[in-house]
Amino acid sequence: MSKVIVLTGAGGVLCSTLAKALAAEGHKIAIFDLRIEAANKVASEINASGGTAIAVAANVLEKDSLIQAKKEVNERLGSCDILINGAGGNHPLGTTSNPHLQEEDLLNTEEGFKTFFDLDPGGIKFVFDLNFIGTLLPTQVFAKDMVGKEGCSILNISSMNAFTPLTKIPAYSGAKAAVSNFTQWLAVHFSKVGIRVNALAPGFFLTDQNRTLLTTEDGKLTPRGNTIIEQTPMGKFGEPEDLIGTTLWLCGEGASFVTGVVIPIDGGFSAFSGV
Structure with missing residues (x-):
């Protein structure tokens, strides 16, 4: 049965892949992105391949923007x-320069060098707002369409950071932990009105946001990239397509009794003790 599916941030690598997979299943897709050019590109590719998609400019941090976007989707x-x-x-202002604090770091005057004590509250707030408020507001706006209907669900994007925080990125790790907690809370809250709520927790996938952190210009691994691969039992980064199977399952009737779960898709990273 064809459904109307709204994806936020769908101009990016991961969610555009999910959008195309869902469209291939016959669903009607609304591609939301702050960058309308990116949304248009994805929607055009879906429509060219025989699917049904529209591109919508929307800011997940502005409720009025989302309300206007909802009107367009409904119409x-x-x-x-x-x-x-x-x-x-994530945001650089919520990120430390080193994974561990050393005493000599307090004397470092290098431009851009940040210890925990230098983290910018504005940068941290930006990361929390984008990940948590950017999940809360779209849910407030679009879940109203789902109340009392059959086969409706919400899928959030958490991270394996929510299970075990990574070094250097306290804001992002904390924000994704909030998304996981919110997923469980919302699953209980919506359990009487027919809305299931679950989340994916991707591990390390090469995206435009992290490519320069994990690989060099010639495609080799950075020290951080090497550490990640060494700690990933499957010994590789995830591909966007690795998210498709779990997404189709959680959004489909096969998961009709599944709600409140956060599923790691991380090649075993969160299961590995390092020994």
């Missing part, structure tokens, strides 16, 4: 059945 595609909250990301 052009119909009532929303599934919401995938894919918008998120």
Whole structure:
């Protein structure tokens, strides 16, 4: 049965892949992104391949923007059945320069060098807002379409950081932990009105946001990239397509009794003790 599916942040690598996979299943897709050019590109590719998709400019941090976007979705595609909250990301101002604090770091005057004590509250707030508020607001707007209907669900994007925080990125790790907690809370809250709520927790996937952190210009691994691969039992980064199977399952009738779960898709990273 065809459903109307809204994906936020769908101009990016991971969610555009999910959008195309869902469209191939016959669903009508609303591609949300702050960058309308990116959304248009994905929607055009889906429509060219025989699917149905529209591009919508929307800011997940502005409720009025989302309300206007919802009107467009309702008029052009119909009532929303599934919401995938894919918008998120990190910010350099919420990131430390080194994984561990050393006493000599306190004397480092290098431009841009940041210890824990230098983290910018504005940068940290940006990361929390983008990941948590950027999940909360779209849910407030689009879940109203789902109340009392059958086969409706919400899929959030958490991270394996939510299970075990990575070094250097306290803001992002904390924000994704909030997304996981919110997923469980919302699953209980919506359990009486027919809306399931689950989350994916991707491990390390090469995206535009992290490519320069994990690989060099010639494609080799950086020290951090090497550490990640050494700690990933499957010995590789994830590919966007690795998210498709779990997404189709959680959004489909086969998961009709599944709600409140956060599923790691990380090649075993979160299961490995390092020994």
